[in-house]
Amino acid sequence: GHLEDIPAGADDWDITVRGAGKLARTLHDNFSDALLFRRIATIEYDAPTIADVDELEWRGPLPELVDLAASVDAPGLAERATRIAAARNVR
Incomplete structure (x- = not known):
């Protein structure tokens, strides 16, 4: 059913x-x-996948993070992510 x-x-x-x-x-x-x-709970067999594990590497915050952070009342989140990316020399 x-x-x-x-x-x-x-x-x-x-x-x-x-x-x-x-x-x-x-x-x-x-x-x-x-x-x-x-x-x-439903497995989608046609969901997008990755070709290589390197695709999972974090490359810093995306521009959308600013709006997302504002929507969850965490305005400093984007700045913090940017600082972390700079400290780690994220490409």
């Missing part, structure tokens, strides 16, 4: 489940999380 196939209301379920009403409400309230966790 699939999450999408579960009826929203416990009265529409064709099995008896203890606490069905509360379970149905919980599933409804957290449905987007359930879909996300299913996606996280």
Whole structure:
């Protein structure tokens, strides 16, 4: 079965489940999380891969780090990453 196939209301379920009403409400309230966790747990065989382990080498912070740091209320994160990269002579 699939999450999408579960009826929203416990009265529409064709099995008896203890606490069905509360379970149905919980599933409804957290449905987007359930879909996300299913996606996280699904192996994607066509996901991008690397050709060489050197591709994993850190080459310093990307420009997007500034916006990301601001979005998580860590404005000094980008500057810190830049200092670390300079200290390590990251290419």
